[in-house]
Amino acid sequence: MDLFEYQGKQFFAEYGMPTSPGQIAFTVEEAVQAAEELGTPVMVKAQVHTGGRGKAGGVKFAANIEDVREHATNILGLDIKGHVVGRVWIEKASDIAEEYYASFTLDRSAKKHLGMLSKEGGVEIETVAEENPEAIAKIWVDPVDGLNEEECKEWVKAAALPDQAFDGAVDILMKLYEAYTSGDADLVEINPLILTPEGNVHVLDAKVTLDGNSIFRHEDYAQYDETQTRDERETAAHAKGLQYVGLEGSVGVIANGAGLAMSTVDVINQVGGKPANFLDIGGGANADVMAGALEVINNDPNVKAIFINIFGGITRGEEVANGILEAMQRVAIESPIVIRLDGTNADEGRAILEPNLSDSLLMEATMLDAAKTAVELAR
């Protein structure tokens, strides 16, 4: 779950990290009111789940209320890499002496938490990693031990932050680690972490991704689920509890199991087609789940053909076949369907489907042939 910048800052603030006062605004009037309450100068910042806001004109300095009105008018509704800005964060402007970078994420290879700290902040860390890798100080933290303050101090020294930023940086990094672990985050990133002319270290931007699997112990995370960027199709699939990712093509995909669904998307591409989605209905493939999946795919105007790819494991072929037929009766499907059914009792399942085959319901023996037929029908 990706958080907006302001949600990330509020999340950080809960763990005691210093952030600037600010307010969220959905309209120009709200933005103006926020700026009046905060007092100018302020920053007007687009809230979108993508980087590159500054270059796209989504982050502006406003010296006075007129500026706020102008910038909010321009930024609200702005399209940044396909993300339309629906809210702006109005934040008290900060004076900046220096900009740093700090983050924690899981190093899947080392199976430890990885902290990265650099005195070259305010630019993309990937760029720093490429052009000046020595400028990034890394620390690997064993999740059982956690981060202790002595190690943290060594880390800050290794990053060669100036003396006046030292104590503030250590304090923030300790809290950042706490937010990362206690908050079940996949990623916490502060870029830039700033040093003000007065010598304060301060969070100026926040990028936070939370682990959706941890919601059972963070009831308040439901609020973030509601602000995820999803297209109409993804919203509908999410409401049905389906694992769905929207793609750009015309062949709707339904498969059981994440691996098989990924593989189905690949094979459609390999035979020259374009999949409309990734959809994993899980192991069972019963009529209810199948009907829900068909409904989501059927509502996608780009879909011209549907490929149902099922491997029966413990679920037997005849159950799968009956589930598909029942689901088709419940949903008025507009596109032709190609089925590939394999695995346990596949013959019995195919025998059930056989009498129902037509121009709009086809069956193929292999995944490759089924993909070819579906792609042909989608043309």
Add this chain to the structure above:
Amino acid sequence: MSIFVDETTKVIYQGLTGSQGSYYGRLNREYGTQVVAGTHPKKAGTDVDGVPIYANVAEAVQETGATASCIFIPAAGVRGAVMEAAEGGVTFIVAVTEGVPAHDEAHFYNQLKRDYPDVQLLGPNCPGIISPGKCNIGITAGHIAKAGGPVGIVSRSGTLTYQALYELKQKNIGVTTCVGIGGDPVPGTSFIDCLEAFETDPETKAIMMIGEIGGSAEEEAAEYIKDHVTKPVSSYIAGVTAPPGKKMGHAGAIVSGGKGTAQAKMEALEAAGVQVGNNPTEAGELMAEIVASF
């Protein structure tokens, strides 16, 4: 032979009294797995289909001599269940449960390495392990696998594993052991753990490895194969055309910051001498050719 589990393996089911646990526990038992005990803190002294329930893993181990455990506990309880199993004295733990927080996984992975280095954890979010004809722990349909070898399978995906087992069976090719390591960011058992075990298992003559996008486990496996594996390997990587930044069903299946792509994994494996198929069927055919050449 087989790796990790065989007909002598006695297994405790943590969560045997639940709906999933009792269902798969029964299927595993019907397959021939020695399902010797279940655990539940409040149901000790009862039984499920005649399998005795103990209060915890330690008691179950003491009473039955079990060496393995299979976890069918909801995600919130998995961290506790894994540590209970290790403390209780089993040396092989299969965690089937999906949806375990990554921080929990990172924690118990490192805790096991430190305090229980002899314990092998498989999963979480995995279909389990099957040594066909001998032992089946988890949710794999046992009858789709042919017993006997010469192929060992290791995979991050459940259904693609089933597909592989099934295709090999149709070609009359047997499997020594099939290990589903699962699709989460911190799997307890890695490709390398399995490659190492297959390399030393005399009955395994060839290895099939099924990977997917995300992380660098396949690249690390390729390095290992280059230096340590003498047996032929065929492979398939799912997610060649997956869009970056999206989790494809599995928590660990995500291309982020240009890393973890299927292309990079396939290239690394090919460079290590692995025969890589473009789809699961092709990988199966490559394996059939390898077996035919023996």
